[in-house]
Amino acid sequence: MRRGLFVYDQRGTELAQNKFYRRTELAKFFVQHPDQQEPVRLHRRLTLWIQNTPAQLNTRYLNNSSSSKCRWRDCPDPTHTIQKGFWRVAFDEYSGHTTQNHTDPYLNAGYMHLYCFEKAFDLGYLIHHAPRDYGFRILPDNRHFPREERNAASLKRDHPEMSAVYEKWLNEQSQRSFPPGYTGFEQINVPDKDRLWSRLTEEHLRRESKTRDTTRKTRPGTGNHIAFHRGNLEMMVKTKQAEKASKKRKNKDSDEEEGGGGSDDDEGVEQPRVERPVPVPKKRRVESPLESPHRLGGLVSPGVESPHHLGGLVGLGVNNTQLGPQASGFFYYPVPDNSAGPSLHYPAPPAIPQQHGFYNIDPALAASSTTPVRPPPQGPSTPRLEPVPTSLPRTRKRSRENSEDINERLSKKPMTRGGADEIIVAMQNEPQHVRDRIISAAPASSAAILKERIQKRVLQGETLPEVHEYDFDARVGKLRTRERLNLDATLIKIEKHKDPKKNNSI
DNA sequence: TCCACGGCATTGGATACGAG
DNA sequence: CTCGTATCCAATGCCGTGGA
Numbered sequence: 001m002r003r004g005l006f007v008y009d010q011r012g013t014e015l016a017q018n019k020f021y022r023r024t025e026l027a028k029f030f031v032q033h034p035d036q037q038e039p040v041r042l043h044r045r046l047t048l049w050i051q052n053t054p055a056q057l058n059t060r061y062l063n064n065s066s067s068s069k070c071r072w073r074d075c076p077d078p079t080h081t082i083q084k085g086f087w088r089v090a091f092d093e094y095s096g097h098t099t100q101n102h103t104d105p106y107l108n109a110g111y112m113h114l115y116c117f118e119k120a121f122d123l124g125y126l127i128h129h130a131p132r133d134y135g136f137r138i139l140p141d142n143r144h145f146p147r148e149e150r151n152a153a154s155l156k157r158d159h160p161e162m163s164a165v166y167e168k169w170l171n172e173q174s175q176r177s178f179p180p181g182y183t184g185f186e187q188i189n190v191p192d193k194d195r196l197w198s199r200l201t202e203e204h205l206r207r208e209s210k211t212r213d214t215t216r217k218t219r220p221g222t223g224n225h226i227a228f229h230r231g232n233l234e235m236m237v238k239t240k241q242a243e244k245a246s247k248k249r250k251n252k253d254s255d256e257e258e259g260g261g262g263s264d265d266d267e268g269v270e271q272p273r274v275e276r277p278v279p280v281p282k283k284r285r286v287e288s289p290l291e292s293p294h295r296l297g298g299l300v301s302p303g304v305e306s307p308h309h310l311g312g313l314v315g316l317g318v319n320n321t322q323l324g325p326q327a328s329g330f331f332y333y334p335v336p337d338n339s340a341g342p343s344l345h346y347p348a349p350p351a352i353p354q355q356h357g358f359y360n361i362d363p364a365l366a367a368s369s370t371t372p373v374r375p376p377p378q379g380p381s382t383p384r385l386e387p388v389p390t391s392l393p394r395t396r397k398r399s400r401e402n403s404e405d406i407n408e409r410l411s412k413k414p415m416t417r418g419g420a421d422e423i424i425v426a427m428q429n430e431p432q433h434v435r436d437r438i439i440s441a442a443p444a445s446s447a448a449i450l451k452e453r454i455q456k457r458v459l460q461g462e463t464l465p466e467v468h469e470y471d472f473d474a475r476v477g478k479l480r481t482r483e484r485l486n487l488d489a490t491l492i493k494i495e496k497h498k499d500p501k502k503n504n505s506i
Numbered sequence: 507t508c509c510a511c512g513g514c515a516t517t518g519g520a521t522a523c524g525a526g
Numbered sequence: 527c528t529c530g531t532a533t534c535c536a537a538t539g540c541c542g543t544g545g546a
Contacts, residue, residue, distance in 0.1 A: 053537095081519060083536080084517090
């Protein structure tokens with residue numbers, strides 16, 4: 001087995017950024033992880049959650065928006081973005097822990113569009129048979145987390161009726177029959193209306209408030225929204241590409257007109273335009289025909305793809321000639337909500353070693369770089385107050401992050417003198433334009449306190465940038481006299497309240 | 507008081523463009 | 527070439543308003 005196929009990020013939690021996988025590779029990941037036998041992976045209990053794509057949770061991921069990319073290499077979207085409104089599948093390798101909320105439920109090994117999953121695999125078959133045959137589960141995400149206010153990824157987030165849609169679709173799947181040796185990792189041809197992504201999207205659109213629909217329609221825009229593509233990722237991508245090509249064409253036309261162009265028009269005869277080819281994304285390897293049955297005859301055969309295309313699985317012992325349902329139409333139904341099938345015994349998670357937050361699955365193994373340790377959530381509410389370490393080279397990104405953190409501090413009212421001192425330290429490593437940006441975003445009252453503290457520290461002999469190097473006056477000047485007096489009085493009160501012994505000492 | 511509705515704000519992704 | 531910024535667009539959340 002090829003080592004290094006599933007490389008994790010530095011924290012060992014998530015598949016490496018910008019790494020995308022072929023169908024066969026994903027199947028390997030689901031069925032038997034290359035490192036399954038290693039001690040660090042003993043806790044691995046893979047569950048694929050069918051879920052909503054939550055909004056405003058990028059800060060919860062390890063690598064912001066990179067974490068939530070679709071991991072299928074042949075995803076129709078060249079950017080692999082799973083946009084809000086699309087359904088997705090989360091690869092939760094440690095579901096025994098996340099379900100109990102002992103680990104952060106938003107830190108998963110990876111994600112896929114549900115659209116892509118259904119295009120790449122036989123979802124209906126795998127939901128029923130994977131627990132017994134392959135040792136992983138596929139479940140609708142209906143979880144409630146004890147330590148979360150809500151499950152923003154829940155299938156039922158917007159409408160509880162989504163569960164019924166899922167159940168209905170699942171029941172329909174049980175009517176299907178399969179040839180011997182069927183693995184479920186085949187690509188199948190099914191009309192869109194019979195895909196789960198379509199059923200869920202249609203129900204979602206049917207149940208959404210009129211307001212949302214009206215808002216969508218009245219907004220200026222291209223119209224390539226969910227009510228148009230209805231969850232069809234390929235349609236969305238193609239429409240977007242066509243719009244882009246059209247826009248470029250228009251721009252080119254107008255440029256030519258402005259520059260006295262149009263001379264090479266064919267005698268005024270209107271010719272059908274040829275769309276410009278959409279640029280191929282970089283670093284995307286050209287696949288061999290064997291890897292994609294679409295390239296073989298243009299279409300997947302109406303039946304199923306030969307399991308031989310899944311050559312990698314044969315070596316894993318998951319060629320399903322023995323495991324598959326010998327009696328066509330037989331379906332194995334082990335998966336009511338949140339339960340495990342008979343072949344899946346998920347042990348109770350270890351005791352929680354701390355009152356709050358999440359914990360590492362196996363602290364003893366945390367030192368290993370490949371340990372699947374889930375770090376505490378990178379909550380947006382935890383501002384970094386330290387200055388950027390001087391050992392790291394200063395970059396625009398770091399400066400921006402630092403200035404954002406400082407601005408967050410500055411926005412907290414009222415600011416104390418101690419707080420102002422911390423911010424001054426944090427700003428020291430930043431160049432003037434960054435300091436200006438911080439100050440310009442600060443409330444006038446906070447800027448006033450900062451100015452006062454800097455003046456005091458300079459007078460005490462500290463080597464700080466001169467006060468005039470901070471663009472305070474624009475901010476402080478906005479404070480009227482009465483406001484300044486009020487601020488001063490408030491400040492004194494705060495300082496007294498914080499430390500009565502030290503009051504008046506500043 | 508509750509609820510539906512409508513408007514606006516926020517957030518995040520994509521992209522073009524410019525600076526270093 | 528990389529990184530940062532500005533802008534546009536879509537989805538979603540929040541909040542005010544008015545009617546029952």
